[in-house]
Amino acid sequence: MKYLYGLLALYLASWLFTLPADALQQGFFFWRGQLVQLSGALLIALLAALLLMATRPRWLEQRLGGLDHLYLLHKWCGIGAAGLVVLHWLLSKSPRWLIQWGWLTPGARHAHQGASWRGLGMELGELAFYGMLLLVIISLVQALPYGRFRLIHKLGAVLGLMAGLHSLILLSDPLRNTPFGWLTQLACLLVLVAALWSLLGRIGRARRVTGQLEVVSHPAPDLVELAIRLPRAFTRDYQPGQFALLTLDAREGAHPFTILRQDPDTGLTHFAIKGLGDHTRQLVQGCRAGQRVWAEGPYGRFVLPDEGATPQLWIAGGIGITPFFAWLEALARQGQTRCHTRLIYCVERPEEVLHGERLRQLARKSGVALEIHTRQQQGLLDPRPLFTDPQAQCWFCGPQGLGECLASALPAGRLHHERFAFR
Structure with missing residues (x-):
């Protein structure tokens, strides 16, 4: 998130640099125009980040801590973009409404360079606005099966193309040759390239x-x-x-x-x-x-951690045993031991244990203390007695409910887990 915050801060700083010395004395139409440009530029920056993350670049996945973290940031960028697109649309429409209600006197209209393209830019922006709102609602509600959601989500690239062209066409002429304008045009270019990359089926x-x-x-x-x-x-x-x-x-x-x-x-x-x-x-x-x-x-970056000097607690819920199984296989193959590591494997019933005999053999060979917690016999796992050592680190993979329970019992920074809820 810090990279995203840095990008938005850079945009705001470059926008403030473009304001004239007498900006505070200007009226409604000046500030409305400035805020339309700013909200549109911030929106296109978020769209650039969204579409870039959608291409799943390896360098970005590793820097963000794994594909699961990348998609979580992608989701929040989408929510932020939805808020900005509504704000941008309201700012664009506000003069007409205020004039109709008699709260505002019409101001002088200024000619724009390339005015013949403005109609196209406005139409593209209007279509992109409604499309983005619909896409965000579908993504958040999660009512559609994943297959249909995936197909509809591909429309995001088409909407990105529309929004990028809209922003390029309607960027204010005085702003084009400023740092703010350069950043906006660069973001538009990134949106167009990433959208075309997606539409051509090149992702991954x-x-x-x-x-x-x-x-x-x-x-x-x-x-x-x-x-x-x-x-x-x-x-x-x-x-x-x-x-x-x-x-x-x-x-x-x-x-x-x-x-x-x-x-x-x-x-x-x-x-x-x-x-x-x-x-x-x-x-x-x-x-x-x-x-x-x-x-x-x-x-993914949920990989075998270094042994370190502090105790490690590995907690698996159901099918969440798979990464820990892979870790134990690697330890056994390399002849390594983890004498200060404890693995708790939570299942509903004893017959749900995956390759129980093999798992026990691997745990013995690698020195990991294995405990199988069966809910049918032992009830829900209580995490509080597990964290008596204030230095212990916990790695978790399993159901969201168990993860939230562990997070409530652990200080920030001591729980490591992947988020497979990509929607």
Whole structure:
């Protein structure tokens, strides 16, 4: 967020630099025009950030702490852009309304360079305004299935093109050759390039590979394990705990799934998928060996932490055991031990434990203290007794409710987790 705040602060500073010395003595029409330009420029800056993040650049993902954090920032940029687009629209329409209500006297109209293009710019802005509001409402309400939401969300690139052209056309002539104008035109260019990159289907293509589903197994109820043969180019940069965007049905699109393990003997990459939503339930029932699979990544920064001098607590809820499984596999393969690490694996019933015997073997080999907490027998996990050491750090992967419970029991900065709610 600090980078975003810095960008907005730079915009405000460059805008203040453009104000004349007698700005405070100016009237309504002057300040309305200035605020229209400022709100439009801030909006286009947020759209540039939105569309840039949507392209999933590796350098930005790593700098922001993982794709999950990138998409969380993407979501908040979208909400901020919705607020700015409403403000920009209200400022644009306000003179007409105030004049109609008799609260304002019409001011002198000024000719604009390239006035013949202004009608097009206004039309594009109007269409982009309504489209953006609809898109934000659909994104926040989350009433549509993910497949339909994904298709509708692609309209964001079209709306970005409209907004970028609108801003380029209607940028005030006196502001074009100022630092504020240069920043705005640069943001417009970034919006146009990122939007075209999306519309041409280039997002993630450099990190996408084609594989084949070799083995489908069901190690626990409502859970499927997929063993997929992927090119070595995909696994070269993999770190235990990372996930991939898997596409098993082109109509449904890609979904994030953590890599359970990579088998060096067979060269297969394993994923464990729990049937939690419509798409994953269909996967549990419908995957077939031999089908083609597309994998993009690997992504994420929820990777095996350094041992350090302070105790570590790893907490997994349900299918959230997958990154910790990958960590234990890596420790066992490298002959490392973690004697001050405790892993608590929370499940509803004993039969839901994923590869229980293998998990216990890995924990013993790596020196990690494993505890399996069964809700059916022990009730909900109480996190308060777990954090008696004020220096202990906690890594968590699991349901949102359990994560919120842990966050309430831990000081800020001691809980590390991924956010898979990309919508």
